[in-house]
Amino acid sequence: MNIAIMGVGFCGSFPASGGLSYRELIARAAAMAYADAGIEAEQLDGAVSVEEDFVSGYSIADEYVPDQLGVQRKSVYTICGDFLHGVCSAAMQINTGQFKLLVVEAYSKASNILTKDELLHFSYDPIWNRLGVTPNYLAGIEMQQFMECSGYGPQDVAEVVVKNKTCGVGNAFAPYGNNINAQDVLLARQVAAPVTEQMIARPADGAVVVVLGATDVALETARNPVFLSGTGWCSGNSVIERRDHAVSEGTIIASQMAYKEAGVKSPAEDIDAFYVSDLFAHRQLMHLDALGFAGDSLARVNPDGGSLAVGDLFEANGGARLVDAVNMLRGEAGSRQIEGARRVVVQGWRGLPTDSCAVVVLDSERRTS
Amino acid sequence: MTSKTMGNRVAVIGAGMTRFNRRAKESSGELTSMAVEMALEDAGLTIDDIDCVCLGTAPDAFDGIHMNGENLIAGAGARNKPYMRHYVGGGTGIMSPIHGWMHVASGKFKNCLVVTEEKMSPCVPHPAGAFITIFDHTTEQPLGLTLIHIFSIEMCRFMHTYGYTEEEIARVSVLCKKNALDHPAAQIAEEISVEDVMNSPVLSWPVKRLDISPTSDGACAIVLSNEHFAHSLKKAPVFIEGVGFRLDTAYWCTRDLAYPTYVATAAADAYRMAGITKPAEQIDIFEPYDPFDYKALHHMNALLQDKSGRKIKDLLLSGAFERDGSHPMCPSGGALGVGNPIAATGLMKIAELYFQLSGQAGKRQVKKDAHRGIAQAWGDLMQVGTVVVMSSDGAMPTFQSNWSNKKADDLPGTPLKDVKDVPHIADSPDLRYSWDNGLALTTYLDGFKEGKIRGSHCRNCGRMMIPARAFCEVCNLKDVVDYYDLPDTGTVMTYTLSYVDWDSSKLPDGKMRIFAVIEIDGAGEDMGLIHWIDEVDPKKIKIGMRVKAVWKPESERVGNVLDCKYFRPLKDGEKADDKPVRIKPVELHTETVKAFPGRIPLSYLYTAGIAGSKFYDELAKGKLTATHCASCDSVFLPATAFCEKCMVVLDPEKDARSVDPKSGMVIGCTVVHEDRSGHTLDKPRVVAQVAYPGTVGTVLGMLDIDDADEAEIGMMVELTRAKATGAEHVVFKPAQ
Structure with a gap:
């Protein structure tokens, strides 16, 4: 599709980040991304930010985007989605032929939100779905129905937590990486049975900035571009009374789009690493099923430890995975490097x-389809 | 950006909209579905023909739903389709077709359904209260600002710079409300005079009630397609020729408020793509955003790329903006006449260009032979411009459609006098925050505690910046490390005399508050802050007045912007302070690192919508109602006012199907241990998802059971009579 990721920046992840305003957090990530891409902010055509009003605490939060990215008075708009939705939108924008160089940004100041459960409860439909109890109730129903239909059990879900948190021990960006066992997960405090506290990613602060460019620009400018070969996004059924909670229909359709565009025919064989949303541990398994990578080794999944280790960065979650994926394809993932990784899939879920x-396919080398 | 004119052409091939109402009975999703059904019908398509959907809606604070875009997926027809929501505040309505254009012009999709919605009425006591949180939470919100203040401040500066009188500006309001008499969606169309505008209550001088568009509920949708598909249709397509969108700095007190350069730049982008070099001569119809009457003129200056403003003033005073004039402006009736459900308003303007340029506008059709039009929206903190140029393909088509003769009764959308007249649900979310001040604002706010106004200085561009920042936004994010105490004197750049509070309530009789943008001495040109002015005769305040800060006593200062009580005029002979003094910034450690407290001070009254009203009315009688869709022969639970598979509007009364409330079976359940705020419950409760024979869907509610651990999949339950409207009152009990 003639789009490359030219540079990435990630300032995070922190359980709290007092001492840096959200502007300063984002500016830090932007400076990293621009240096990585070999550009200055003034060269950018614009930005796509990914934000939700009540997470930032602002109404029309897009107002506060341009300055800390250095793109004031440029073509800037905001997407509500996971970071990867922003990447998908920026890719379309470049492919119109009218834009060459864009930046995608999302951040989390989760530590500044004092009433996160109230906020999540507020996202449920006011007529049908605000039940006055923990908004995690839907995760309880999902995990139960997923296990009922898939054959996975609580132990399998607990193993996801163990694996991701253990991976996080080797990741400097992962404040919640630790050594934990399945019993620790299963016997943890219950929130919405069978979901325990340990199966839920903990909130964290951080900012992610990624520079996207048309391939011709990227090849001229960037020190080590990674190529975007496929994008897809879908929301399944938003009516939760009529949604099949045992599968992620959104991921199935999004991955079909992305795979078709990237020419992925056999995901389990063609893909070297999968980065998927694990905001709830059962969702990692559900997403892998949807991506066509079920029942296989977890070694190639979320090598960075996922959100369970890095933290829940709200809209920036897919961005954190994407940054690790880019490092992986560059062979710069350090101790978690998968040797010879050339093609990876990154999936994001909004929670x-x-x-x-949203799903994107990334390649270390430019492919012509 | 590239210098290319537009390659892949994208056409508008259908439009739909609800009536714009002050309060609509329908829920947000129901309004959206109604606009979508009409747009699909107008395009001659079904939802199955649609490749992807994008949706625009402005702040979530109106609808009162966090992640509102997710809630609107079904109503937007986006079930199992690629779907994205975008927003740029008040500029969203024109950003929506631009985002849709990206979907098609990129070659990724052959068509895109573009949907916009705003339901402002749930926010109580007044939707205007939602605007307090558009301002900077730390440096501006404590002053009690709302949108009308910033508009009034800008209007004052606009009048000062371009020499307009209030009467001249009022002509725009008169024109729009008159034009709207012919628009079927119109909310406040009427024949009024300039005198009526002048005699309407002053809310925040110079803004009077009739200078302002209303708050509204409404939805609008269009269908975009690629050129090949558009030409295969029987009717004339209208093509998007150029697009532009530009977002300026959030530091709005540092900007020229008289001329919106960001709109001019966005228009220049669109003109480059469209090959337009003389907009005043090459554009036939103008639909600038007109949430306030002066805004239309403010934007028109930028659309004509004329910073002198002379051309637009001449056109206004000569009557050229009338429908039969040389430069018809807002032939739809605009936000001032049709109404202003923010995002839907912008798309209504795109729909108007589509109607006008394809000859479908009926009584609103402009007299001149129009081939090209421009629509524009604006928003955020006086900061964003979004522009679309559209043209008919070749000769002016003559085409009579359903749209040519539509009347108000032909459009969906049910007006309400009061939300409490229908089944409704109240909620007051407890949304509290604590914002990290960070490196620069810590030093800035510490200055207030010291009785000082502090800036930071960029060595690259030489600007002294207020509020202090740690990086320079115009110098490639260069680090800024030099902090200064500035004089606490300055010059009034613009102001407003306000009689309304942040929540739009009237200040007590005799009370008035003056807000002013003050350029601080020693800071750069146009580098100002907003604050209150006092100790002044309101009749004597003027732009250019010299003022000085009045501080609270040292013992009362806490390190926020209210440590400065207000600014007062400099007295005769009183001298301003000395030049800036360089200081050591505050070093951050665990005692100096601070956060600023904040909350969203809003409450909501939601209508239960068409479907929810039927469902909860029946449940109050112990009955369970579903809705039948004849197109797919499905019976949906819970009741619905549209089929999200077929995207046809249903009538929950006429299409109702009774379901036995005792025939439910649990297909999902969870024992929950926390309340909605995350506090541990004294006793665990059970949430159950319950299916009923012969229906598609389920009902979610609480399961009233003695031992939570006994709840299980397969359990038979019965639905109990609801005591009130709302999901919290949906309760099952084990079947007898």
Whole structure:
């Protein structure tokens, strides 16, 4: 599709980040991304930010995007989605032929939100779905129905937590990486049975900035571009009374789009690493099923430890995975490097109460289809 | 950006919209579905023909739903389709077709359904209260600002710079409300005079009630397609020729408020793509955003790329903006006449260009032979311009459609006098925050505690910046490390005399508050802050007045912007302070690192919508109602006012199907241990998802059971009579 990721920046992840305003957090990530891409902010045509009003605490939060990216008075707009939705939108924008160089940004100041459960409850439909109890109730129903239909059990879900948190021990960006066992997960405090506290990613602060360019620009400018070969996004059914909670229909359709565009025929064989949303541990397994990578080794999944280790960065979640994926394809992932990784898939999910997902396929080398 | 004119052409091939109402009975999703059904019908398509959907809606604070775009997926027809929501505040309505254009012009999709919606009425006591949180939470919100203040401030500067009188500006309001008499969606169309505008209550001088568009509920949708598909249709397509969108700095007190350069730049982008070199001569119809009457003129200056403003003033005073004039402006009736459900308003303007340029506008059709039009929206903190140029393909088509003769009764959307007249649900979310001040604002706010106004200085561009920042936004994010105490004197750049509070409530009789943008001495040109002015005769305040800060006593200062009580005029002979003094910034450690407290001070009254009203009315009688869709022969639970598979509007009364409330079976359940705020419950409760024979869907509610651990899949339950409207009152009990 003639789009390359030219540079990435990630300032995070922190359980709290007092001492840096959200502007300063983002500016830090932007400076990293621009240096990585070999550009200055003034060269950019514009930006796509990914934000939600009530997470930032602002109404029309897009107002506060341009300055810390250095793109004031440029072509800037905001997407509501996972970071990867922003990447998908920026890719379309470049492919119109009218734009060459764009930046995608999302951040989390989760530590500044004092009433996160109230906020999540507020995202449920006011007529049908605000039940007055923990908004994680939908995760309980999902995990139960997923296990009922897939054959996975609580132990399998707990193993996801163990694996991701253990991976996080080797990741400097992962404040929640630790050594934990399955019993620790299963016997943890219950929130919405069978979901325990340990199966839920903990909130964290951080900013992710990624520079996208038309391939011709990227090849001229960037030190080590990675190529975007396919994008897809879908929200499944938003009516939760009529959604099949055992599968992520959003991921299935999004991955079909992305795979078709990238020419992926056999995901389990063609893909070297999968980065998927694990905001709830059962969702990692559900997303892998949807991506056509079920029942296989977890070694190639979320090598960075996922959100369970890095933290829930809200809209920036897919961005954190994408940054690690780019490093992986560059052979710069350090101790978690998968040797010879040439093609990876990154999937993002918006979290409860949605099934809104996006999928991108990245390649270390430019492919012509 | 590239210098290319537009390659892949994208056409508008259908439009739909609801009536714009002050309060609509329908829920947000129901309004959206109604606009979508009409747009599909107008395009001659079904939802199955649609490749992807994009949706625009402005702040979530109106609809009162966090992640509102997710809630609107079904109503937007986006079930199992690629779907994205975008927004740029008030500029969203024109950003929507631009985002849709990206979907098609990129070659990724052959068509795109573009949907916009705003339901402002749930926000109580007044939707205007939602605007307090558009301002910077730390440096501006404590002053009690709302949107009308910033508009009034800008209007004052606009009048000062371009020499307009209030009467001249009022002509725009008169024109729009008159034009709207012919628009079927219109909310406040009427024949009024300039005197009526002048005699309407002053809300925040110079803004009077009739200078302003209303708050509204409404939805609008269009269908975009690629050129090949558009030409295969029987009717004339209208093509998007050029697009532009530009977002300026959030530091709005540092900007020229008289001329919106960001709109001019966005228009220049669109003109480059469209090959337009003389907009005043090459554009036939203008639909600038007109949430306030002066805004239309403010934007028109930028659309004509004329910073002198002379051309637009001449056109206004000569009557050229009338429908039969040389430069018809807002032939739809605009936001001032049709109404202003923010995002839907912008797309309504795109729909108007589509109607006008394809000859479908009926009584609103402009007299001249129009081939090209421009629509524009604006928003955020006086900051974003979004522009679309459209043209008919070749000769002016003559085409009579359903749209040519539509009347108000032909459009969906049910007006309400009061939300409490229908089944409704109240909610007051407890949304509290604590914002990290960070490196620069810590030093800035510490200055207030010291009785000082502090800036930071960029060594690259030489600007002294207020509020202090740690990087320079115009110098490639260069680090800024030099901090200064500035004089606490300055010059009034613009102001407003306000009689309304942040929530739009009237200040007590005799009370008035003056807000002013003040250029601080020692800071750069146009580098100002907003604050209150006092100790002044309101009749004597003027732009250019010299003022000085009045501080609270040192013992009362806490390190926020209210440590400065207000600014007062400099007295005769009183001298301003000395030049800036360089200081050591505050070093951050665990005692100096601070966060600023904040909350979203909003409450909501939601209508239960058409479907929810039927469902909860029946449940109050112990009955369960579903809705039948004849197109797919499905019976949906819970009741619905549209079929999300077929995207046809249903009538929950006429299409109702009774379901036995005792025939439910649990297909999902979870024992929950926390309340909605995350506090541990005294006793765990059970949420159940319950299916009923012969229906598609389920009902979610609480399961009233003694031992939570006994709840299980397959359990038979019965639905109990609801005591009130709302999901919290949906309760099952084990079947007898």
